[in-house]
Amino acid sequence: xxxxxxxxxxxTVAAGDLVYASAANTIAGLTIGQVGQGVxxxxxxxxxxxxxxxxxxPMAAKLPATNPAQIDGSGANYFVLLFDQTTAESxxxxxxxxxxxxxxxALTVEVAYNTAAIANVVIFRARIAxxxxxxxxxxxxxxxxSAYSTGSDTVPGTTxxxxxxxxxxxxxxxxxxxxxxxxAIQFERDxxxxxxxxxxxxxxxxxxxxx
Numbered sequence: 001x002x003x004x005x006x007x008x009x010x011x012t013v014a015a016g017d018l019v020y021a022s023a024a025n026t027i028a029g030l031t032i033g034q035v036g037q038g039v040x041x042x043x044x045x046x047x048x049x050x051x052x053x054x055x056x057x058p059m060a061a062k063l064p065a066t067n068p069a070q071i072d073g074s075g076a077n078y079f080v081l082l083f084d085q086t087t088a089e090s091x092x093x094x095x096x097x098x099x100x101x102x103x104x105x106a107l108t109v110e111v112a113y114n115t116a117a118i119a120n121v122v123i124f125r126a127r128i129a130x131x132x133x134x135x136x137x138x139x140x141x142x143x144x145x146s147a148y149s150t151g152s153d154t155v156p157g158t159t160x161x162x163x164x165x166x167x168x169x170x171x172x173x174x175x176x177x178x179x180x181x182x183x184a185i186q187f188e189r190d191x192x193x194x195x196x197x198x199x200x201x202x203x204x205x206x207x208x209x210x211x
Contacts, residue, residue, distance in 0.1 A: 036050065055207075061091035110210060126207075128169065
């Protein structure tokens with residue numbers, strides 16, 4: 001470790017900052033990250049990044065009483081969710097928001113899907129309902145969902161090729177979900193939207209919620 005000089009060590013560091021070698025015998029400071037972030041190796045250097053991620057699979061989906069998507073296991077390798085081309089069908093997943101969640105950063109819903117069609121646009125949307133387990137009278141079975149957030153994609157030009165759609169749920173549209181809250185996420189193909197022109201079922205392989 002080199003002897004201290006202002007040429008080899010940062011001039012100042014604040015509480016919570018980290019120090020690391022930015023080059024041989026050169027020490028730099030890394031400003032503390034946000035709540036829920038962790039340090040990852042990016043390009044050979046420590047970098048604060050968002051760590052929150054949850055994966056939702058077809059077989060874990062709750063099918064609502066009205067217009068549910070269909071869980072289909074007829075394929076050779078995967079279960080999928082089938083979403084109709086004319087009826088807005090949905091599913092619901094449930095989880096608990098982990099300690100890696102950062103409430104000041106928007107959520108991204110990443111959807112892996114394919115379809116037999118080779119043209120036009122598919123639209124998906126998602127919304128959240130949270131319940132805080134604090135005994136304050138909230139009933140998770142009657143929790144109110146936030147407004148839908150929407151994402152769209154032009155389908156691949158080759159039949160059955162896997163693609164993805166991203167939906168951004170902003171910090172004002174996440175039902176103020178916090179670490180430790182139980183939450184439900186409702187996911188739907190917005191087939192009633194005139195902008196959804198995909199004339200075939202959409203097959204969803206997975207939905208990933210991340211930051």
